[in-house]
Amino acid sequence: GMFGIFGGRFVAETLMPLILDLERHWNEVKNDPDFRAELTDLSTHYAGRPSKLYFAEGLTKHLREVSSAKGLGGGAKVYFKREDLNHTGSHKINNCLGQILLAKRMGKKRIIAETGAGQHGVASATVAARFGYPCVVYMGATDVARQSPNVFRMKLLGAEVRPVTAGHGTLKDAMNEALRDWVTNVEDTYYLIGTAAGPHPYPELVRDFQSVIGTEARAQILEQEGRLPDTIIAAVGGGSNAIGLFHPFLDDKDVRIIGIEAGGRGLDGIEHCASMNAGSPGVLHGNRTYLLQNADGQIMDGHSISAGLDYPGVGPEHSWLRDSGRVEYVPILDDEALEAFKLTTRVEGIIPALESAHAIAHAVKIVPAMDKDQIVIVNLSGRGDKDVHTVASMLGMEI
Numbered sequence: 118g119m120f121g122i123f124g125g126r127f128v129a130e131t132l133m134p135l136i137l138d139l140e141r142h143w144n145e146v147k148n149d150p151d152f153r154a155e156l157t158d159l160s161t162h163y164a165g166r167p168s169k170l171y172f173a174e175g176l177t178k179h180l181r182e183v184s185s186a187k188g189l190g191g192g193a194k195v196y197f198k199r200e201d202l203n204h205t206g207s208h209k210i211n212n213c214l215g216q217i218l219l220a221k222r223m224g225k226k227r228i229i230a231e232t233g234a235g236q237h238g239v240a241s242a243t244v245a246a247r248f249g250y251p252c253v254v255y256m257g258a259t260d261v262a263r264q265s266p267n268v269f270r271m272k273l274l275g276a277e278v279r280p281v282t283a284g285h286g287t288l289k290d291a292m293n294e295a296l297r298d299w300v301t302n303v304e305d306t307y308y309l310i311g312t313a314a315g316p317h318p319y320p321e322l323v324r325d326f327q328s329v330i331g332t333e334a335r336a337q338i339l340e341q342e343g344r345l346p347d348t349i350i351a352a353v354g355g356g357s358n359a360i361g362l363f364h365p366f367l368d369d370k371d372v373r374i375i376g377i378e379a380g381g382r383g384l385d386g387i388e389h390c391a392s393m394n395a396g397s398p399g400v401l402h403g404n405r406t407y408l409l410q411n412a413d414g415q416i417m418d419g420h421s422i423s424a425g426l427d428y429p430g431v432g433p434e435h436s437w438l439r440d441s442g443r444v445e446y447v448p449i450l451d452d453e454a455l456e457a458f459k460l461t462t463r464v465e466g467i468i469p470a471l472e473s474a475h476a477i478a479h480a481v482k483i484v485p486a487m488d489k490d491q492i493v494i495v496n497l498s499g500r501g502d503k504d505v506h507t508v509a510s511m512l513g514m515e516i
């Protein structure tokens with residue numbers, strides 16, 4: 118499974134039989150009508166699909182005012198793809214439903230996962246509860262502190278949350294621990310990876326499960342506007358919500374596709390997670406991809422205000438799309454995301470996840486210079502309930 122020079126399967130020998138077993142089952146199910154029917158049924162009646170394509174009238178009006186204030190007289194129509202309204206509050210459920218059915222088919226007895234924002238952890242704990250599996254979620258200690266509402270949800274759902282204190286205590290460290298657990302429990306354990314990264318076939322199967330986002334959005338915009346969007350935008354942590362929205366549009370050459378990286382406190386320092394803007398190709402977590410490494414090849418910790426983007430790597434398909442030029446990847450700073458978080462809450466009555474706020478922040482930047490009849494779709498990948506404490510303390514608000 119290669120995406121140009123990216124992707125592949127760089128794993129310890131002990132993991133190979135497991136990965137090959139996963140690949141065999143994945144190749145079986147991906148064209149199995151019964152598997153697809155069961156997944157579609159759960160996506161519909163359990164996760165609540167299709168998610169709405171909502172015309173963000175408040176934000177559109179606001180950006181038109183900004184545009185006229187600049188004497189531009191423009192401002193495109195902004196649509197939100199409402200993955201925040203899925204069961205558990207983000208796009209993560211799409212991937213978890215697909216993978217739990219795979220785990221069941223493989224006869225596994227135990228689920229493990231990694232998480233940073235806690236959204237994938239909650240979605241994993243949710244499908245584990247629904248299908249009766251014990252579930253262990255590895256979560257960096259830093260993220261346990263900043264996404265506490267999700268930690269409670271995971272525990273309520275019956276999952277064991279294992280704080281990871283190694284390194285920076287964020288996603289990279291959590292993923293390292295999950296992989297270690299997997300290697301020591303090869304027989305009974307299914308590793309439910311949370312993004313479109315990792316050794317082949319994970320990037321492909323996660324992209325497959327998430328591409329329902331773009332497939333729906335493409336049909337919905339044609340139905341609601343009678344034509345394709347001019348631009349589609351999504352935040353990129355490991356890259357699953359973004360590749361899910363982008364993949365069905367890749368052959369629509371007139372659709373501009375923009376992935377947003379965590380610019381953190383700026384790319385001139387090391388406090389960011391802009392792997393494709395400021396990184397270089399290397400191997401991490403079983404795949405070759407763009408990542409942040411120092412001169413000695415040590416993987417950097419990185420930084421982002423949002424736990425779900427706080428990862429110094431990226432899924433290999435995005436690395437390939439970057440180098441092919443089909444997708445533009447631009448950084449958005451912590452502060453820009455925070456402003457978009459506040460603006461969206463105020464003008465739309467929607468509290469977005471800080472990760473999603475990065476994508477909205479880029480729309481805020483480019484929409485005023487666009488024409489009124491142009492169309493932009495932003496992936497609202499998740500809701501911001503998990504972030505309210507963090508944002509409140511940053512804004513000096515009393516709870």
Ligand SMILES: Cc1ncc(COP(=O)(O)O)c(/C=N/[C@@H](Cc2c[nH]c3ccccc23)C(=O)O)c1O
Nearest residue numbers: 233234236237311354355356357358425472498499
């Ligand atoms: C609401 C929301 N939007 C966007 C993202 C960005 O992730 P992606 O680019 O895959 O769409 C996340 C990440 N949430 C996961 C992120 C994650 C899980 N495992 C990972 C491995 C590597 C990188 C990121 C993750 C979490 O639970 O922390 C999220 O919770």
